[in-house]
Amino acid sequence: MPRKRKMNRRRGAAAVEFAVCLPVLTLMVFGSIEASTMIFLKQTLNVAAYEAGREAIRSGSSNANATVRASGILQNREVQDFTIRFPNGESFDAQRGQDIIVEVSAPSGPNSPLLGEFISNRILTSTVVMVKQ
Known part of the structure; x- marks a missing residue:
């Protein structure tokens, strides 16, 4: 009989340990998913800005050509x-050697699979500066 009591106590301890650890593990898993999504979004913005800059120079x-190129990347990755902004005007009118600036932005909320439960909605922006050829 004493052996059965020990087994029952151990099962109870395991249930309590599981109940304490489960929320922490769940938070870590969903937090990792959210962080990975935001890293992917930021990298996508970087790639789109770079490709738009390459086209614009x-x-x-x-x-317009640069916007089409960046939009294609962003749409393929479902952002x-x-x-997409060009703060210093039309790249077609820029002289050789002038800076061309491209800014690509997206909010984190609509691009989150968990609807921003762990990270508040922010605007992520990537800026690229290239010299006109």
């Missing part, structure tokens, strides 16, 4: 509510 290319 080419001789004879315009902001929601993105914006």
